Amino acid sequence: MGKTYVVVAEVRGGSLRQVTLEALQAVSIACQEGDSTAAILIGSQTTKLASELAGYVDGKIYSIDHPELEIYNPETYLNVMKSVFERVTPDVVVLGHTAQGRDLGPAIAAHLGAGQISDVIAIEKSDDDEAVYTRPLYAGKAFEQKQFTGGAQVVTIRPNNINPSEAAASAGEVIELEYAPSASLRSIVKDVVRKTSGKVDLTEAKIVVSGGRGVKSAEGFKPLEELADVLHGAVGASRAACDAGYCDYSMQIGQTGKVVTPEIYIACGISGAIQHLAGMSQSRVIIAINKDPEAPIFKVADYGIVGDLFEVVPLLTQEFRKV
Ligand code: FAD
Numbered sequence: 063m064g065k066t067y068v069v070v071a072e073v074r075g076g077s078l079r080q081v082t083l084e085a086l087q088a089v090s091i092a093c094q095e096g097d098s099t100a101a102i103l104i105g106s107q108t109t110k111l112a113s114e115l116a117g118y119v120d121g122k123i124y125s126i127d128h129p130e131l132e133i134y135n136p137e138t139y140l141n142v143m144k145s146v147f148e149r150v151t152p153d154v155v156v157l158g159h160t161a162q163g164r165d166l167g168p169a170i171a172a173h174l175g176a177g178q179i180s181d182v183i184a185i186e187k188s189d190d191d192e193a194v195y196t197r198p199l200y201a202g203k204a205f206e207q208k209q210f211t212g213g214a215q216v217v218t219i220r221p222n223n224i225n226p227s228e229a230a231a232s233a234g235e236v237i238e239l240e241y242a243p244s245a246s247l248r249s250i251v252k253d254v255v256r257k258t259s260g261k262v263d264l265t266e267a268k269i270v271v272s273g274g275r276g277v278k279s280a281e282g283f284k285p286l287e288e289l290a291d292v293l294h295g296a297v298g299a300s301r302a303a304c305d306a307g308y309c310d311y312s313m314q315i316g317q318t319g320k321v322v323t324p325e326i327y328i329a330c331g332i333s334g335a336i337q338h339l340a341g342m343s344q345s346r347v348i349i350a351i352n353k354d355p356e357a358p359i360f361k362v363a364d365y366g367i368v369g370d371l372f373e374v375v376p377l378l379t380q381e382f383r384k385v
Pocket of ligand 1: 273275276300314315316320332352353357370
């Protein structure tokens with residue numbers, strides 16, 4: 063009998079996160095003939111999203127819709143997942159390697175007694191048609207390829223690395239399940255205060271304009287914000303810039319911050335410390351703007367501009383406005 067893959071959809075701001083479509087694509091790469099796919103959608107007012115998801119999933123979509131599920135809560139979401147697993151026994155559960163996926167994945171793995179491979183950036187097939195998962199190690203300096211040897215499996219997919227699935231012609235079947243609150247619930251999430259004001263989610267942005275200590279002040283981030291706006295990108299930062307109070311820690315990229323893999327990463331006034339590279343070295347194209355020609359960031363950059371960021375960034379914005 064074939065394996066059952068279950069993708070856990072993630073909702074943000076009333077929309078499906080792109081990483082959900084990437085997880086579905088990951089499943090279609092990993093699948094063998096005879097395998098099946100299902101999805102779980104948890105949230106509030108999910109009817110429209112469930113039918114959207116049905117365009118991508120050639121299988122069942124378990125939709126659990128309740129106002130109490132609007133905000134992610136590890137306890138409630140895990141309880142809901144457990145109730146879905148009474149109807150569908152997954153062989154492989156696939157989630158985004160997001161804050162939510164990183165939290166929920168291990169809890170699901172513990173519940174299912176499954177093994178987990180996290181932060182997957184690519185999937186190939188072995189000679190015997192089994193999925194081989196690639197994940198970065200040592201801050202992106204090395205990669206390892208892993209395979210499951212059996213049993214239940216949980217996989218998390220790093221956003222922006224696998225092309226998103228495209229809507230299929232065949233429609234999936236939406237199954238709406240009742241939400242039954244657990245009497246033993248110990249925590250309630252009342253609100254989520256988002257500190258990032260950016261219009262584009264940093265971890266899913268196709269273009270990231272990032273500033274470091276060289277930006278010198280909170281005011282200094284304005285030209286970077288303008289460039290990011292013109293490029294429909296997001297603004298990130300080094301830890302030094304966050305530590306100096308130029309911007310919020312939610313913008314920090316690196317070993318102890320967010321990991322981003324945009325198509326274009328523009329590093330402005332960032333030296334290129336190993337801890338920063340850990341969060342951005344997998345970007346497709348890296349452009350560095352730094353006035354020090356010896357700055358280590360130039361070693362990883364595809365394009366380098368030796369100059370003052372306060373001159374270069376506004377010039378780039380001006381030119382991109384013309385496009
Ligand atoms: P600097 O290293 O001070 O570099 C500033 C750069 O700006 C210089 O190269 C300079 O030439 C350039 N510059 C100055 N003025 C201009 C100008 N006008 N125009 C153009 N260029 C200019 N760091 C992270 O970023 N993310 C992390 O997650 C992270 N985690 C860490 C975890 C640990 C355990 C430790 C020990 C450190 C961590 N760090 C992290 C800190 C890291 O080691 C570096 O200190 C930090 O990345 C440096 O930030 P920076 O490049 O902005 O600053």
